[in-house]
Amino acid sequence: MIPQQQSMRRRQFLKGTVGAASVVVLSGCDNLSQSSWFPNILSKAERVTEIVQRAVTPREALAKEYGEADISTVFPANGNTDPGTELYAEHVARNFSEWTLEIVGLVKSPRSWSLAALKELPARTQITRHDCVEGWSAIGKWTGVPIGDLMHQVEPLPNARYAVFHCADVDDEGIAYYESMAVADCYHPQTILAYELNDVALDIPHGAPLRLRFERQLGYKQAKYVMKIELVEFLAGIGGGKGGYWEDQGYEWYAGI
Ligand SMILES: Nc1nc2c(c(=O)[nH]1)N[C@H]1C(S)=C(S)[C@@H](COP(=O)(O)O)O[C@H]1N2
Ligand SMILES: [Mo]
Secondary structure, X not given: OHHHHHHHHHHHHHHHHOOOHHHHHOOOOOHHHOOOXXXXXXXXXXXXXXXXXXXXXXXXXXXXXXXXXXXXXXXXOOOOOOOOOHHHHHHXXXXXXXXXXXXXXXXXXXXXXXHHHHHHOOOEEEEEEEEEOOOEEEEEEEEEEEHHHHHHHHOEOOOOOEEEEEEEEEOOOOOEEEEEEEHHHHOOOOEEEEEEEOOEEOOOOOOOOOEEEEOOEOHHHOOOOEEEEEEEOOOOOOOOOOOOOOHHHOOOOOOEO
């Protein structure tokens, strides 16, 4: 109860400062996105960022991986740290035994997996650095299933351009957290749905039971509490239409680092 109230207050604060303080935190990344008109020309500016960054860092490039000795002693939890819904509480009470991950939308064979089924698939472990725009970083060891392996099972249709990650948490206005990436980025070897952090099952603050690790992208892209991946051709019909919870409030969709 108390942690959630704190996180809601923090979020209110953040919402009010997207146009000012948090944008300053982003300086160093992209001067184009600094000024107040940034949200209005978002699509143009972010296309530029995406094209430039993809040219400099090809899509297949791996994020730096670290050693065990580099793992942060404390990995902060940020944003929502408990979805706080009745449904989620039921999943917690059942130790997520009924949790399913669905892949739907523009795929040949939509399907779902239980958590146990996902854990039986070949896993990948990676020690990477997480960078949050609020000004902190942490190195953690993530274990999970490569999303590319799941894509091979569902077979995206030719017009599937984006994978949208739907999460279990909603903010105080009832708006659900979501994120998205290009379908092509789902096949990157370090793009995984993680179920372990530092060799133990993901805890609730870090996104239990499943959270996205989309390395080489900023913290807000790393969706926690993932329930469903929806493949679409356009982002327009989803949430506020900008491809993610924070993107709908002015953050860049292409958050490459
Ligand atoms: N579902 C969901 N995913 C989320 C968030 C959130 O509030 N809800 N916050 C994002 C932000 S801003 C960051 S920095 C990371 C924080 O992940 P952590 O709590 O494991 O540190 O999760 C991201 N993914
Ligand atoms: Mo963040």
